[in-house]
Amino acid sequence: MARSQSQLPVWLHWLDTCPSTNSWAIAHRSSLRHGDVVFTPQQTAGRGQHGRVWQAPPGVLTASFVLESISVAQLPVVSLGAGLSVIYAVEDLLPNLQNTLRLKWSNDVLLDGRKLAGILCEATANGSMGRVIVGIGLNCCVDFEQAGLGADAIGQALSLHQVVPIVPEALALLERLRHYLLQTAGLLQPKHNANESTGLTALLPALRNRDALLGHTIIVETDSEQVAGEAVGISDRGHLLLRLPNGEVRSFVSGHILWQKHETRLSI
Incomplete structure (x- = not known):
């Protein structure tokens, strides 16, 4: 449904349809400020991690959040913080889900082991500091079958309407997501971050505490290799720790996670 800008918060840019909210935010960067949010109820050409397609059928909340003055080196941390932001926002509005959501390093939010949300962070910078666009896709009221998405497309996806009787309105979710993302940005900005x-x-x-991979046998797929082992936590630099069969523990800055027996595919 179309919305008049006069009915919306000043930080919200509501687009009736959009190929990609992240791409729109990057293209219109000169008119956007810290804390601005780009939202569309109809995203037609979304982008996921590692160049994958970001499926966004009707019922997926798709939005991009603008964060300023973030170190480029902190981009992996922003993705983790964004995952926590999704968890806290959903649990604020749906108290019955308290302590049930988990973060699948580094960019997926799971509920009951199934993918509820995905995150794509993109940085634009001159030098070491810059702007980060945090794209979030949250499955709210998605009828995957009606959208023509079979098991290969959605993997282990889950929609909020499948587990709660009333799904929060988009504006309420956007406000809560923005609130927690701004908190995350505040922690990572230099004035609060001498170290x-x-x-x-x-x-x-x-x-x-929310690590969905801990103790699971997984495969980490990078540009050059696939490495199998047991996930043993998140390092103090935000890296994934993997214990190999020989006992060695390797640290990964980035990578695509596959479960040992099946791949958890991108759903949004």
């Missing part, structure tokens, strides 16, 4: 690890240090207890 580069300070912001992450504040997030680590929650990240480790």
Whole structure:
């Protein structure tokens, strides 16, 4: 449904349809400010991690959040913080789901082991500091079958309407997501971060408590290799720790996660 800009918060840019909210935010960067949000109820050409397609059928909340003055080196941490932001926003509005959501390093939110949300962070910078666009896709009221998405397309996806009787309105979810993302940005900005690890240090207890991979046998797929082992946590730099069969523990900055027996595919 179309919305008049006069009915919306000043920070919200509501687009009736859009190929990609992240791409739109990057293209219109000169008119956007810290804390601005780009939202569309109809995203037609979304982008996921590692160049994958980001499926967004009707019922997926798709939005991009603008965060300023973030170190480019902190981009992996922003993705983890965004995952926590999704968890907190959903649990704020749906108290019955308290302590049930988990973070699948580094960019998926799971409920009952199934994918509820995905995150794509993209940085634009001159030098070491810059702007980060945090794209979030949250499955709210998605009828995957009606959308023509079979098991190969949606993997282990789950929609909020399948587990709660009333799904929060988009504006309420956007406000809560923005609230927590701004908190994350505040932790990572230089004025609060004389030591580069300070912001992450504040997030680590929650990240480790919500770690969906801990103790699972997984495969980490990088550009050059696939490595199997047991996920043994998140390092104090936000890296995934993997214990190999020989006992060695390797640290991964980025990678695509496959379960040992099946791949958890992108659903949005």
